[in-house]
Amino acid sequence: MIDPRLLREDLDGVTAALARRGWSASDVAELADLEAAHRDLVGKVDQARARQKEASQAIGRASAEDRPAMIAAASELKQEVADLEAALAEAESAFTEAHVRVPNLPDPAAPDGNEGDGVVLRTVGDRPTFDFPVRDHVDLLEAAGALDMEAGAKVSGARFFYLTGPGVMLELALVRYALDIAARHGHTAVMPPVLVRREAMFGTGFLPTDEQQLFRTDERDDLYLTGTSEVTLAGLHMGDIMDEVPVRYAGYSPCFRREAGTYGKDTRGMFRVHQFDKVELFSFVAPEDGPSEHERLLAIEEEVFGGLELHYQVVDIPIGDLGGSAARKFDIEAWMPGQEAFREVTSTSNTTDYQARRLNTRLRGEHGTTPVHTLNGTALALPRAIIALVETHQQADGTVRVPAALQPYVGSDILLG
RNA sequence: GGAGGGUUGGCCGAGCGGACGAAGGCAACGGUCUUGAAAACCGUCGUGCGGGUUUCCCCGUACCGUGGGUUCGAAUCCCACACCCUCCGCCA
Numbered sequence: 275m276i277d278p279r280l281l282r283e284d285l286d287g288v289t290a291a292l293a294r295r296g297w298s299a300s301d302v303a304e305l306a307d308l309e310a311a312h313r314d315l316v317g318k319v320d321q322a323r324a325r326q327k328e329a330s331q332a333i334g335r336a337s338a339e340d341r342p343a344m345i346a347a348a349s350e351l352k353q354e355v356a357d358l359e360a361a362l363a364e365a366e367s368a369f370t371e372a373h374v375r376v377p378n379l380p381d382p383a384a385p386d387g388n389e390g391d392g393v394v395l396r397t398v399g400d401r402p403t404f405d406f407p408v409r410d411h412v413d414l415l416e417a418a419g420a421l422d423m424e425a426g427a428k429v430s431g432a433r434f435f436y437l438t439g440p441g442v443m444l445e446l447a448l449v450r451y452a453l454d455i456a457a458r459h460g461h462t463a464v465m466p467p468v469l470v471r472r473e474a475m476f477g478t479g480f481l482p483t484d485e486q487q488l489f490r491t492d493e494r495d496d497l498y499l500t501g502t503s504e505v506t507l508a509g510l511h512m513g514d515i516m517d518e519v520p521v522r523y524a525g526y527s528p529c530f531r532r533e534a535g536t537y538g539k540d541t542r543g544m545f546r547v548h549q550f551d552k553v554e555l556f557s558f559v560a561p562e563d564g565p566s567e568h569e570r571l572l573a574i575e576e577e578v579f580g581g582l583e584l585h586y587q588v589v590d591i592p593i594g595d596l597g598g599s600a601a602r603k604f605d606i607e608a609w610m611p612g613q614e615a616f617r618e619v620t621s622t623s624n625t626t627d628y629q630a631r632r633l634n635t636r637l638r639g640e641h642g643t644t645p646v647h648t649l650n651g652t653a654l655a656l657p658r659a660i661i662a663l664v665e666t667h668q669q670a671d672g673t674v675r676v677p678a679a680l681q682p683y684v685g686s687d688i689l690l691g
Numbered sequence: 692g693g694a695g696g697g698u699u700g701g702c703c704g705a706g707c708g709g710a711c712g713a714a715g716g717c718a719a720c721g722g723u724c725u726u727g728a729a730a731a732c733c734g735u736c737g738u739g740c741g742g743g744u745u746u747c748c749c750c751g752u753a754c755c756g757u758g759g760g761u762u763c764g765a766a767u768c769c770c771a772c773a774c775c776c777u778c779c780g781c782c783a
Contacts (some may be wrong), residue, residue, distance in 0.1 A: 333764070352763065606724095
């Protein structure tokens with residue numbers, strides 16, 4: 275949620291910021307009106323309660339003879355408070371309903387535009403060349419008994435896969451590689467639950483707006499499957515007042531995504547799937563440290579992918595392509611020889627105080643508390659990292675060269691041999 | 692799945708329907724004492740919202756797991772739900 279105070283103290287600023295997200299001035303004005311109406315009633319209710327409280331406390335001090343008349347008088351105040359409270363509840367839910375759907379205010383530095391308008395900040399490494407026919411990850415991995423797409427479809431449906439034999443060992447090696455780098459940078463490893471309650475999804479901004487993207491259990495339990503451990507890592511400090519920041523985590527968990535609305539898109543292999551494993555970075559920081567922490571997370575991601583000796587570019591994501599919680603986002607897109615294209619392998623967002631307000635996670639300061647700032651970033655999304663890795667380092671005989679940084683984890687300099 | 696016991700401030704813990712935002716203890720912070728430290732003693736010591744002075748604070752209101760209810764008045768009574776603990780059953 276955005277700071278509601280901004281609606282009265284800097285309405286023009288909010289209007290301008292949300293205009294970059296495609297919001298009209300009248301939408302924002304309507305929101306400001308709901309906020310003002312709510313605030314007005316809060317004052318009235320407080321005053322009515324003060325009168326009622328005084329009256330009932332006087333009864334407590336009064337003698338038995340005086341009480342009946344005083345109670346009769348106080349009964350009228352009771353009704354007055356009840357009426358105002360009913361009006362307040364209505365105004366509050368009207369405002370809240372609108373408020374929770376407002377996306378975060380974009381960072382002034384974030385580029386305008388929509389998907390495809392990202393600004394390439396830098397390109398690292400050289401595009402790999404091959405003097406033999408290039409195979410994509412499905413061919414390479416299935417030939418080596420590392421991947422079984424067909425079994426995934428048979429047992430679970432489209433966009434599910436089995437990792438087998440050397441595929442499993444490669445994944446576990448990569449996970450440990452990424453967790454070690456994250457740990458070196460002060461991120462505590464976490465294996466979180468993947469089923470969460472509604473509040474955690476709401477707090478991280480996935481609800482109410484992304485309902486159609488989430489798997490959910492039936493009404494017996496009514497839990498949501500997390501699409502990223504960002505949800506559970508953020509939830510770790512739900513409702514807390516933190517004394518110390520930064521606090522940093524690296525979550526390792528399966529991720530579940532319905533991929534609604536992507537029919538026919540990226541259908542081959544394990545590029546876009548319903549379930550995959552991911553190592554996710556998450557930071558709680560002081561407001562003024564948000565931008566530098568964002569750079570820090572990006573640097574960790576680059577260390578991970580640089581160590582894998584991949585060709586990649588860093589993209590400053592345009593506002594039209596930001597999630598609702600993000601003020602700014604950087605993606606790393608790795609070159610995938612099988613597709614002859616740069617494709618997204620990581621994404622790091624600065625969500626400023628947006629999630630913290632929803633989660634009610636604050637930082638204790640000298641002058642009271644302030645919402646903390648939260649940031650997240652992909653250390654390693656396993657399927658996509660594996661795709662880029664095996665396609666980039668494939669050799670004529672179908673084996674894959676293992677980059678030096680990964681060799682201690684794999685225990686060999688050749689894979690899928 | 693069955694039976695019982697719990698949920699109070701950073702932590703422990705008391706709390707009679709009326710003067711309770713809540714005893715007491717611990718921790719923390721400031722001070723006195725001390726060469727220094729400890730001990731002792733004194734003081735401070737929750738958060739949200741609104742308003743006022745405008746940053747030293749002051750006023751109002753709300754919050755004792757969550758949501759409802761009863762009442763002039765609820766931490767205290769009633770109902771529902773969530774979570775935790777113990778025992779039994781089942782189980783990786």
